Amino acid sequence: EVPLVESGGDLVQPGGSLRLSCAGSGFTFTSYWMTWVRQAPGRGLEWVASIKEDGSDKYYVDSVKGRFTISRDNTKNSLYLQMNSLRVEDTAVYYCARGTLTIFGVALYWGQGTLVIVSS
Amino acid sequence: QSALTQEASVSGTVGQKVTLSCSGNSNNIGSYAVGWYQQISHGAPKTVMFGNSLPSGIPDRFSASQSGTTASLTISGLQPEDEADYYCSTWDYSLSAQVFGGGTKLTVL
Numbered sequence: 528e529v530p531l532v533e534s535g536g537d538l539v540q541p542g543g544s545l546r547l548s549c550a551g552s553g554f555t556f557t558s559y560w561m562t563w564v565r566q567a568p569g570r571g572l573e574w575v576a577s578i579k580e581d582g583s584d585k586y587y588v589d590s591v592k593g594r595f596t597i598s599r600d601n602t603k604n605s606l607y608l609q610m611n612s613l614r615v616e617d618t619a620v621y622y623c624a625r626g627t628l629t630i631f632g633v634a635l636y637w638g639q640g641t642l643v644i645v646s647s
Numbered sequence: 648q649s650a651l652t653q654e655a656s657v658s659g660t661v662g663q664k665v666t667l668s669c670s671g672n673s674n675n676i677g678s679y680a681v682g683w684y685q686q687i688s689h690g691a692p693k694t695v696m697f698g699n700s701l702p703s704g705i706p707d708r709f710s711a712s713q714s715g716t717t718a719s720l721t722i723s724g725l726q727p728e729d730e731a732d733y734y735c736s737t738w739d740y741s742l743s744a745q746v747f748g749g750g751t752k753l754t755v756l
Binding site for chain 1: 649694
């Protein structure tokens with residue numbers, strides 16, 4: 528297994544902000560795309576955002592564009608998700624996932640998730 | 648509505664072979680390899696296949712195939728511990744997004 532540990536989930540009011548972190552270890556962090564995937568209560572998996580190995584390319588699901596920012600610090604083997612203007616519908620468990628060396632757009636390892644609750 | 652289409656539920660008995668399908672289009676499955684993810688009781692997802700490759704630690708009763716715009720996950724010799732939700736996913740170049748199927752609930756009878 529490849530440890531990925533998320534943190535930063537919390538209860539936040541609508542319109543608020545939160546920053547999620549994901550610490551990777553046991554692999555060469557700079558060699559992999561990294562991704563955030565979320566799962567709302569009782570729902571399926573939903574891709575949120577992905578970032579290229581060197582951080583030069585970033586992609587987002589339409590529903591978070593302009594509100595969320597994915598970033599990484601390769602010196603700290605860490606991935607981040609800055610979430611602004613949070614909405615009730617952003618309530619979910621957020622998973623950090625690592626890509627593969629051979630297949631684009633597929634996650635190989637997952638973290639345990641961190642819970643974000645947006646509620647007044 | 649998910650970009651990839653999966654059966655809502657599939658069931659099988661212990662020892663049986665079951666196949667889960669994932670249907671997309673030329674922009675996603677028709678162009679990229681597919682990942683399959685297992686989620687037991689809403690725990691963290693686990694990758695059981697990526698393309699035609701088996702991740703370390705995943706039993707070889709799991710296999711995958713892809714043809715045209717459809718991908719399949721086959722479990723040969725179904726075990727009780729295989730009961731879970733299974734999701735397929737791949738990249739979609741027209742959306743510039745990773746897309747998921749809605750998930751298939753596999754029940755082992």
